[in-house]
Amino acid sequence: MTDVKDKVARLRRAYAPHEHRPLGGYLVSMSSYAAVTAALAGLVKATGRQVPERPATADVVLLGIATHKLSRLLAKDAVTSPLRAPFTRYDRPIGSGEVIEQVRDQGSSTRHAIGELLSCPFCLAVWVATGFTGGLVLAPRLTRLVATGLTAVAASDFLQLAYAVAQRAAEGGGRDDED
Template sequence: MTSLQARAAETARAYAPHEHRPLAGYLVAMGAYGALAAGLAAAAKLTGRTPPERPALGDVVLISIATHKLSRLLAKDAVTSPLRAPFTRYTEPAGAAELNEEVRDEGSSVKHGIGELLTCPFCLAAWVSTGLTGGLVLAPRLTRLAATALTATAVSDFLQMAYSMAKEKAEG
């Protein structure tokens, strides 16, 4: 163990002496997020694309709903579980085609931090919205098309749930 790793481990123990907190993993995640944001900014500069001074309200609504759907799809959907499997362990179904998973705690702070990120739709939302917002600058037509599909799926999900609730209520 290097002195930097030892110092990081000691900081983590001092921060949360009664609970494991993967601070090094969080630092890696924050660095990766910063790299994503910097990469999008660099790509915009290199391509001469400029962000709007004020995003259109329609784009904000579209990206917001698409962010909600894509974040839940990545964090909870059964079909995307192979992406999370190296960092999580299946625990139980969560209803409405979603899964509950627990983060693997196998000694790697980075792996644990990634697992926490991948199982939290709220945490993923910042990443997804940054990617979609960057997409509006770099490839607006394609981004709007993809966001429209995600938004339509989110609306459909809510309609399916409303239908199921109405049917249950009618059947008594």
């Protein structure tokens, strides 16, 4: 085991000699993802569920929007910050109920890698999409229901932002007419 750790440490130093990159933590993260994916595949096989040859376009769109919303909710929402707190440090709010957090550099490389994963909606989307995809095979009705709810929230978010932009334009337009 020490030999493997030494090799990983040498590889990390060769890969990024001037910056800390938690390659060991990334390996743990990738291994965890592979294990979750394998477990989903095993569950699909054990239950005898049929995997669709080609997912319906409507499902792809629904899950795509739901993946965006759930990934963003988990990675950036102020309310979900307790989930990220062991791995990140609060920096500042960025509006619309979202926060910016910094990954904690102290501690293990696994903690750092998890912090990067949990605070990055793009990184987290792979995990969320995998869960939704497995759910679509294992429990399609429930998965579509949950995805529909998240898609409705995403649509509402965009409408709230559009409304705020329109409101600012109307207020700004009124001031320009008076000048």
